[in-house]
Amino acid sequence: MVPELSVVVYGRNAQGHLPDALAELTGTGLDGTGPVGAADPAPGAPAVEVVVAAVGPSAQDAAAHHPSVTVVPLPEGTPDSAARAAGAARASGRWLQFVHSKDGVTALAARAVAERAAALDDTVDVLLTDHVRSTWRHARMPSPDGRFLAKPGRRDVLLADCPDLLKVTPLLGTRVVRAGFWRAHAELFGTDDELFVAYAVALSAGRLATYDQVALEDRQVRAESLPPVTPEDRFALLETYERLLDLAAEREAGTGPSAVLYAAMVTASLRVVARDRLPEPAAREFFRRASRAAVAHRPADHRRPGGLEGVRRRLLEEDAYAKYRAFQAANQQRRKVRSAVGAGRAAVGRKVRDARYHQDLRRPVDPGLAVFSAYWDRGVACNPAAIAAKLAELAPHVHAVWVVAAENVPLLPPGTDHVVPGTRRHSRVLATAKYLVNNANFPNAVVKRPDAVHVQTHHGTPLKRMGLDQLDYPAAAKGLNFHDLLARVDRWDYSVSSNSHSTQMWQRAYQSRYVELDYGYPRNDVYYSATAADVRAVRERLGIAPGARALLYAPTHRDYEATWTPRLDLTALSERLGDDTVLLVRGHYFYGGTASPPAGLRRAGRVIDVSAYDPVEDLALAADALITDYSSIMFDYANLDRPIVVYADDWETYAKTRGVYFDLLAEPPGQVARTQEELTRILTSDAWRDETAAKARAAFRRRFCEFDDGRAAERVVRRVFLGESETSLPPIAPLDERTPAPTPEEAAQ
Numbered sequence: 001m002v003p004e005l006s007v008v009v010y011g012r013n014a015q016g017h018l019p020d021a022l023a024e025l026t027g028t029g030l031d032g033t034g035p036v037g038a039a040d041p042a043p044g045a046p047a048v049e050v051v052v053a054a055v056g057p058s059a060q061d062a063a064a065h066h067p068s069v070t071v072v073p074l075p076e077g078t079p080d081s082a083a084r085a086a087g088a089a090r091a092s093g094r095w096l097q098f099v100h101s102k103d104g105v106t107a108l109a110a111r112a113v114a115e116r117a118a119a120l121d122d123t124v125d126v127l128l129t130d131h132v133r134s135t136w137r138h139a140r141m142p143s144p145d146g147r148f149l150a151k152p153g154r155r156d157v158l159l160a161d162c163p164d165l166l167k168v169t170p171l172l173g174t175r176v177v178r179a180g181f182w183r184a185h186a187e188l189f190g191t192d193d194e195l196f197v198a199y200a201v202a203l204s205a206g207r208l209a210t211y212d213q214v215a216l217e218d219r220q221v222r223a224e225s226l227p228p229v230t231p232e233d234r235f236a237l238l239e240t241y242e243r244l245l246d247l248a249a250e251r252e253a254g255t256g257p258s259a260v261l262y263a264a265m266v267t268a269s270l271r272v273v274a275r276d277r278l279p280e281p282a283a284r285e286f287f288r289r290a291s292r293a294a295v296a297h298r299p300a301d302h303r304r305p306g307g308l309e310g311v312r313r314r315l316l317e318e319d320a321y322a323k324y325r326a327f328q329a330a331n332q333q334r335r336k337v338r339s340a341v342g343a344g345r346a347a348v349g350r351k352v353r354d355a356r357y358h359q360d361l362r363r364p365v366d367p368g369l370a371v372f373s374a375y376w377d378r379g380v381a382c383n384p385a386a387i388a389a390k391l392a393e394l395a396p397h398v399h400a401v402w403v404v405a406a407e408n409v410p411l412l413p414p415g416t417d418h419v420v421p422g423t424r425r426h427s428r429v430l431a432t433a434k435y436l437v438n439n440a441n442f443p444n445a446v447v448k449r450p451d452a453v454h455v456q457t458h459h460g461t462p463l464k465r466m467g468l469d470q471l472d473y474p475a476a477a478k479g480l481n482f483h484d485l486l487a488r489v490d491r492w493d494y495s496v497s498s499n500s501h502s503t504q505m506w507q508r509a510y511q512s513r514y515v516e517l518d519y520g521y522p523r524n525d526v527y528y529s530a531t532a533a534d535v536r537a538v539r540e541r542l543g544i545a546p547g548a549r550a551l552l553y554a555p556t557h558r559d560y561e562a563t564w565t566p567r568l569d570l571t572a573l574s575e576r577l578g579d580d581t582v583l584l585v586r587g588h589y590f591y592g593g594t595a596s597p598p599a600g601l602r603r604a605g606r607v608i609d610v611s612a613y614d615p616v617e618d619l620a621l622a623a624d625a626l627i628t629d630y631s632s633i634m635f636d637y638a639n640l641d642r643p644i645v646v647y648a649d650d651w652e653t654y655a656k657t658r659g660v661y662f663d664l665l666a667e668p669p670g671q672v673a674r675t676q677e678e679l680t681r682i683l684t685s686d687a688w689r690d691e692t693a694a695k696a697r698a699a700f701r702r703r704f705c706e707f708d709d710g711r712a713a714e715r716v717v718r719r720v721f722l723g724e725s726e727t728s729l730p731p732i733a734p735l736d737e738r739t740p741a742p743t744p745e746e747a748a749q
Contacts, residue, residue, distance in 0.1 A: 004046030005114035006093030010083035013058035014102040016504030022066050025050055027107035046114035053087030081192045097176045104217035116211045124156045125181040125205035129174045129215035136222050136468040145169055149212035156209040163256030170198035173216040196240050203251050224490055225511030231282035234272050241265035245297045259299050266294055270312055284321050291319035360431030365451050370435035373403040379411055382439045383457035386522030390713035395721045401429050441488040448491040457496045460632030465659030467509030473659040475559040499706040520712030526617050527639040528710030530741035538622040544582050552623035554586045556631035559658050574606045576680050587611040624744050634669050635704045640740045643689040644670040647679050669700035709733040
C-alpha cells in the first residue's frame with residue numbers, strides 16, 4: 001500500500017532527542033516494542049511511512065529499536081539540506097513532512113495529517129499545519145497561528161487570495177508538501193536556511209490548504225547551547241529576507257504576500273538592533289544595511305503603523321542610527337522609572353557579593369593555580385581526585401588546592417592543601433585560579449573570569465533524568481532553581497563524558513556552549529591500572545577472608561524518600577547466602593551513611609557497613625559482584641567485567657517519580673530481580689554469573705564503557721592543563737584490547 005504521508009526525520013541526534021521522537025512517531029516505547037497509547041489505525045485509514053535520514057551512529061540505533069522505520073544512514077557532518085534530500089529520495093509517500101530530530105510528531109498527529117492530505121487533489125502543493133512550542137522552561141505552548149490557519153476553512157486557496165497564511169510561523173515542519181512539488185523545486189529548497197525554505201515553499205505553491213490542528217512540537221534548544229550568534233549571521237538573516245522578497249516578485253505572488261514579507265523583514269531587523277548585543281561597529285553596519293533593504297523593498301502603497309513602532313520604522317528608513325539608539329535609551333529609562341514607581345519603596349537590590357571576593361577579582365589570574373572540589377566540598381574524591389593526581393605527575397608546575405567543608409578536613413589525606421569555604425584564602429583562590437574543577441558545581445556567587453577555565457567532570461552516567469529534564473518531575477526538581485542552574489552551567493568550558501549516551505544527555509540536560517571531552521571518566525582509570533596486590537590489599541583492609549565471596553550492595557537515593565529505607569532484609573539474605581559470602585553495604589551519600597546493618601551480623605563479619613568508606617573504587621575492586629538498583633555505580637563497575645545483579649523492586653515508582661532515560665529492565669547489565677526471593681535464588685545459584693548474565697553485561701559494557709580505557713585523566717590533563725591538541729592525545733583503546741584489574745579470585749592465585 002502506497003503511504004499517503006512520509007514523515008522524514010532528519011539530522012543528527014541533537015541532544016539525544018531522536019529516540020523520544022521516534023517513540024512518539026511510531027507509537028511505541030523507547031525500546032521500539034510496547035505500545036504507548038497510540039491506537040491502531042482504523043481500517044482503510046491512509047498509511048503513514050516513517051523515514052529517518054540519521055547522521056552518525058544514531059542511524060544504527062534507530063534501525064535496531066524501530067524495525068518498521070526506513071533508515072538512511074548518513075556520515076557525520078552531513079548538512080540538514082542533504083539529510084532532507086536523502087530522506088525524500090527514499091520516501092514513497094504522496095506527501096512529505098520534514099521533521100528535525102530534535103522536534104516531535106505523535107503517531108496520532110501524523111495519521112490525522114495523512115487523512116487531511118488524502119482529501120486534497122494534486123492542484124494543492126502545501127498543507128499548512130499548527131504547532132506547539134517547548135523550551136527548557138515550558139512545554140507545549142500554543143502558537144499564535146490558529147487564527148491564520150482558520151481563515152480558509154476546508155478550502156484550498158491561492159496565496160495571493162489569503163496572504164495572511166505567510167504569517168504562519170516559518171517552520172519547515174509545519175509545511176506538509178506534496179512529494180511531486182518538492183522534487184520539482186528541489187534545487188530551490190536545497191539549502192540549510194530553514195527560514196528561507198519555509199517561506200519559499202509557500203511562495204512557490206500553486207494552491208495551499210490548511211489544517212488548524214497541532215502536527216508538530218517545535219522543541220527549541222536553549223540559545224546558550226548553540227554557537228554564539230555572529231554579525232555575519234545577522235547579515236545573512238537580512239539577505240534571506242531580501243532573497244524572499246525577490247522570489248515573491250519573481251513568482252508574482254502579489255502585493256499582499258510581499259507586504260507580509262516586508263513587514264516580517266522590518267520587524268526582524270528592529271528586533272536584532274534592539275535585542276542582539278552586536279559590537280557597536282557591526283550594529284551600526286547592520287542598521288545601515290537594514291535601512292537600505294527597508295527602502296529598496298518598501299511596497300508602493302506602504303504605510304507605517306502609528307505610535308512608537310511607527311517612530312522606530314521611520315528612523316530605520318532614514319538610517320538614523322544615533323537617533324534610534326537615543327530613542328531606545330529613552331524608552332528603556334521610561335520603563336525603569338515606571339517599574340520603580342510600581343514597586344513603591346520596596347528594596348530594589350540584592351545583597352552584594354562578599355567585598356573581599358570582589359577585591360580579589362581585581363587581582364591577576366594565577367596560571368599555576370587549580371582549585372578542585374568534589375561532591376559539594378566533601379573532600380578528595382571522584383573524577384577531580386583522579387585528575388589532580390595525574391596533574392601532579394604530568395604538570396607539577398600547577399598547584400592544586402581543594403575546597404573542603406570544615407567537618408571533612410580531618411578526613412583529608414596528609415599534606416592536602418585545602419581551603420574551607422568562607423575563609424579569606426577561599427575567596428582568594430576562587431577569584432584568582434586559572435583552573436576550577438568540580439564534579440558538581442561551584443556556588444552561584446563564583447564569577448567566571450574570561451581567562452579562567454572551568455571543568456565539569458560530573459559524577460555518574462545518567463540513568464535518571466538530570467538538569468532541565470527534571471522539570472517534569474516535581475519530586476526530583478524540589479528546591480531546584482533552574483535559572484540558577486543554567487547560570488552555573490554557562491560557566492563551564494569543558495564537560496567530561498564516559499560514553500556517547502552521557503554526552504548526548506548532558507547536552508540535553510545542561511544546554512550551553514561548553515566543549516565535550518569524550519575521554520572517559522578519570523575515576524575509572526584505576527579499574528585498568530590496579531594490580532592483584534592492590535585487590536588483595538583492599539580486601540584485607542575491609543576484613544574479607546581469603547576465598548570468601550564479597551558482594552557490594554550499593555542502592556541509590558530515592559527522591560520520594562527522606563531517609564534511607566533498606567529495601568532488603570539483610571539478616572535473611574545473609575543467612576541464605578551462608579558463611580562464605582560477605583555483604584558490603586553502602587548507603588547513598590545523600591543519607592549521610594545510614595546503612596546500619598544489624599549489629600549481630602556486623603560482629604559475625606558477614607555484613608560490613610562501608611557507607612563511610614572512601615574511595616568507592618576500592619570497594620568495587622574488592623567485590624566479586626555488584627548488587628544495585630539504579631545507582632550509576634553500575635556503569636563504572638561494568639569496566640571490571642564482573643557480574644552485576646539489578647535489584648529493582650520499585651522500578652515503576654522510581655521511573656515515574658524521577659524519570660529515566662532508558663528502560664534499565666530491558667537493557668540491564670546482568671540478571672534482574674524484582675523480589676528478595678528472586679535475588680536470593682540468583683545469588684545462591686550460578687545465575688548471577690551465567691552465560692545470560694555475561695551476554696547482558698557485554699552489551700552494557702559496549703554501550704556505557706565506550707571511552708573508559710585507563711587513560712582518561714591523562715587526556716584531560718594534556719588537553720586542558722597542557723594545551724595539547726586533540727590529535728596528539730592517547731587514542732581510546734578498543735574494548736576488546738583493554739585488560740581490567742584482576743578479579744578477587746584471580747588475585748588470590
